[in-house]
Amino acid sequence: MKQKIIMKLLTGMAGLGIALGAVSAHASPESDRQEMIKYYTSKYPNVKIEDYVFGALAFDADSKSQYDAIMEFPPFDSQVEAGRKMWETPFKNGKTYASCLPSGGKMIAGNYPMFDEVKGKVVTLHDVINDCRVANGEEAYKHTDAKTMGQLTAYMRSLSDGMLMNIKVEGPKATAAYEEGKKLFFTRKGQLNFACSTCHVQNAGTRLRSELISPAVGHAGHWPVFRGGDNLVMLQQRYEGCFKSVRAVPAPAGSATMNNLEYFHSALSNGMPMKANVFRK
Amino acid sequence: MAEPMRIRATMAGDVADVKVLMNHPMETGTRKDAKTGQLVPAHFIQEVTATINGKAVLNAEIGPAVSKNPYLGFKVKGAKAGDKVVVSWMDNQGEKNSAEATIG
Amino acid sequence: MNALRRNVLKSAAGASAVAVAVAAGLLKPTQAMAAWNKSAFEAKNVGDALKGIGVTSPADSKDITIKAPDIAENGAVVPVEVATSIAGTTSIAILAEKNASPLVGTFGLTGGTEAFISTRIKMGQTSLIRAVVNAGGKTYTSAKEVKVTIGGCGG
Numbered sequence: 128m129k130q131k132i133i134m135k136l137l138t139g140m141a142g143l144g145i146a147l148g149a150v151s152a153h154a155s156p157e158s159d160r161q162e163m164i165k166y167y168t169s170k171y172p173n174v175k176i177e178d179y180v181f182g183a184l185a186f187d188a189d190s191k192s193q194y195d196a197i198m199e200f201p202p203f204d205s206q207v208e209a210g211r212k213m214w215e216t217p218f219k220n221g222k223t224y225a226s227c228l229p230s231g232g233k234m235i236a237g238n239y240p241m242f243d244e245v246k247g248k249v250v251t252l253h254d255v256i257n258d259c260r261v262a263n264g265e266e267a268y269k270h271t272d273a274k275t276m277g278q279l280t281a282y283m284r285s286l287s288d289g290m291l292m293n294i295k296v297e298g299p300k301a302t303a304a305y306e307e308g309k310k311l312f313f314t315r316k317g318q319l320n321f322a323c324s325t326c327h328v329q330n331a332g333t334r335l336r337s338e339l340i341s342p343a344v345g346h347a348g349h350w351p352v353f354r355g356g357d358n359l360v361m362l363q364q365r366y367e368g369c370f371k372s373v374r375a376v377p378a379p380a381g382s383a384t385m386n387n388l389e390y391f392h393s394a395l396s397n398g399m400p401m402k403a404n405v406f407r408k
Numbered sequence: 409m410a411e412p413m414r415i416r417a418t419m420a421g422d423v424a425d426v427k428v429l430m431n432h433p434m435e436t437g438t439r440k441d442a443k444t445g446q447l448v449p450a451h452f453i454q455e456v457t458a459t460i461n462g463k464a465v466l467n468a469e470i471g472p473a474v475s476k477n478p479y480l481g482f483k484v485k486g487a488k489a490g491d492k493v494v495v496s497w498m499d500n501q502g503e504k505n506s507a508e509a510t511i512g
Numbered sequence: 513m514n515a516l517r518r519n520v521l522k523s524a525a526g527a528s529a530v531a532v533a534v535a536a537g538l539l540k541p542t543q544a545m546a547a548w549n550k551s552a553f554e555a556k557n558v559g560d561a562l563k564g565i566g567v568t569s570p571a572d573s574k575d576i577t578i579k580a581p582d583i584a585e586n587g588a589v590v591p592v593e594v595a596t597s598i599a600g601t602t603s604i605a606i607l608a609e610k611n612a613s614p615l616v617g618t619f620g621l622t623g624g625t626e627a628f629i630s631t632r633i634k635m636g637q638t639s640l641i642r643a644v645v646n647a648g649g650k651t652y653t654s655a656k657e658v659k660v661t662i663g664g665c666g667g
Contacts, residue, residue, distance in 0.1 A: 189582045196591035197632070200429045202477035205411045338663050355586045356632075357476055408585035408663060423626065436634075438612070454548040465625045470617035471553040473608060473634045475589040481630030484623070500548070 156296045156305055156394045160344070163328070163395060167342050171332055179345030180399050186332050187339055190408070197406040203281075203353040207404050210282030213275075218263040224283070227259030236287035237348075237401055240294065240390040242301035249304050249386040251363075252280060270381035271367070273359040281351050281359060284403035292348050292401055294394040308391025311384065312343075317375030347393040348400070352407035360407070362389060415509035417493045424460065424487035424511050428480045428495050431505075436472040453478060456497045460487050460511075487511055553615050558607060561615040562644065565605055570644050570651035573598065578656040580641050587660040592641055593630040600648040601627035609655070610639035635660050 164176055171186070178185035184194050214232075217223050225231035239252040253276060257267035268276040296305045312323045323343070326335060331342035350362045360368075363380035366388060370377035378384035411431035418425050430453065437450025450472060458466040465484050489511050496506040552564025562568070579593035594604050604627065606616040611634070619629045627645070635641075640655040 190585055193581050193585045193591055197589065200414075200416065200427050200479055202429065202475065202479065202589065202632070204414065204429060205431050205477070208411075336663070337661050356589045427630075460623070463623045465621070465623045467620035467622065468617055469549055469553075471613065471615060473611055473613065473616040475632040475634055479630070479632045481593075481628075482619075482621070483626040483628050485626055486624040 156294070156391075157397070159309070160395050160397055163344050166328070167331065167344060174332070176344070177399070179342055180348055180396075180402070182341030182345060182349070183339035185342075185345075190339070194406055197356055201353070201404065201406060202356040203359070203404065203406075206278050206353070206359060207281045207285060210278035210280070213279045214282050218260070218265050220263050222263045224256065224259055227262065228255065232283055233286045234290045236284045236403070237290040237293040238295070240386055240393060242296070242298070242304055242390070244298070244300070247300060248383060249301075249390045251381075251386055251389060252284070253361075253381060254386075256280065256283070270379075271361065271364050273361075277351060277359040277361055280361065281404050284350070284401075288402050290401050292393060292396045292399050294390065294397055296390075296394060304387045305391050305394065307384075308387035308389070311388050312391055317370065317373035319373040321373045323369065343392065344395050345399055347389070347396045349402050349405045351403065352405050354407050356406050413495065413497075413505060413507045415493060415495055415507055417509050417511040419487075419489050419511060420483075422485060424484045424491065424493075426458065426482055426484065426493055426495075426511075428456075428458075428478075430456075430478045430480075430497060432476070432478060432497075432499065434472055434474060434476045434478060451499065451501055453497045453499045456480060456495065458482070458493060458495045460484055460493050461491050462494075549618070552618075554613055555615060556613060558609050558614050558642065561607055561613070565615070565618055565644075567605070567644055567646075567651045570653035573645070573652035573654055576643050576645055576652060576654035578641055578643050578654060580656050580658050582657075583659045583661060584635060587635045587637075589632045590635050590658060590660075591630070591632050593628070594643040594645075595626075595628040596643075596645050596647075596652070598627065598645055598647045598652055601645055603646040604629050605644040605646075606631070606633065607642040607644070608633060608635050608639050609642055611636050614642075 167179070168176055174185050181191060181194070184191040214224055229235050236252060239255070240249045242248070243250045253268075253270050256276070256279065261267055268279070270276055296302055315322045315325070326340050327343040327346070330340050333340060347362060351359050352365075353359055361380075363385050366385055367377040367380060413428060413430040416427045432453050433451055434453065435448050435451040437447065439448050440446065441448050452472040453470055453474070456466065456468040456470060457464065466482055468480070470478065491511045492508055493511060494506065494508045496504065498504045549564060552561055555561040555564050562570070573596075575598050576594065576596045579595075580590065584590045592606060594606060596604070601621060603618055603620045605618040606629070607614040608616055616633050617631070621627065635658060638657070638659045640657050642653060642655040645652045
């Protein structure tokens, strides 16, 4: 069964021009990542792979300079500041978020999502935060609420600015979850019948409906974004948006489906520095 | 507005580079609230002034076409590190805000 | 606070000093000499907006630099910088010609402030961004087109 899926995937990836050479049934996430980088850099030899953290902006100087101008003094600073207050305010029982999280929450965002062997599933930073809340007698936050989870994680993720993405996929269960995410990424869906890869691999660097499409490598490390400098959007909310754009019904943010997707998707950006809270159009 | 404005003032040669980020919704009065369908009343900064060591350097009149959370950058020749920058604004509803910073 | 008060009382009642005093709460808004230029800001076309700020036939000038994008990423927040080398510049005005109300702002510069202003503006549609410079009793102008598109995929 698994072999069939993997062969389909390989055919799919071959169809995208990705050499089959290094991609085998026992391919590792690291070799997936390297294959993808090879694909992009041979298509766009003049764009530095380090700049892929800026997404579509790496391909357009006019857009990048607007990003730079706005990032010099971001208009969303007060939202991040609100997140800082949330982060530093103790729960009703006197404990704080820092007491729940490894390293007090500093320089850890690049480790998530991670596979929790005890729970037998992928957990994201949001899950860890909600576990902390519930363990301390508070209610869990909704995964897509900007004023709570959004602003809190906007600040919290900034404590990991500069950290290199460091997703670990070790052991058969973690690998299976990774492969689930990979399958979803390469599977066509929705009325428009596009896969994530259709745009973000095959058509990265080209335009769709006047929008420049970003490559999948470098995607997952610069979140949340502030659309128009003001409207906070978290990564899985963006996934929901993409699903809706191809007229597919999205799995809800925080579900196993979305978490597995984020697991695979983040591993593609391993080794790249993260930055929370960026301007986006 | 409860949120304080932020001022960054640094010397570049003999010129003070001052950047200000104000907190304000800058509503034009022509936007409809998504939930109620009602027009959100106009609420925007109208005047911004800046002084360095008490001397006026900027006197701006702005309207609602300036983006939400207004940003202003200006440069003052002859200012020195240690000088005090004060930026003040007043909006169309009579609200005021003021902040100061030392040129670094 | 005291130094500011002393300054207001000592200096000539220039409009800027008064505006500072108003902002600092020392004078009530109704006592201010400079009232917000409502007619200029509410003018619906460039001609009326310019008339509202006392500008007629500004001369085209190559000495005004407008730094603005060719295509705005988001019309709600377009970074615009205006700089000029014209000597004796006392104010810079910025207009977005196709906005419902074109006048964006007027920036009076005094006391050694350089002829430079940087800000972020809202644009309703593709339009010329016009800068008008007041220097030595004369007015000068330049413009740059900024395209505004409606994007497709923002989720």
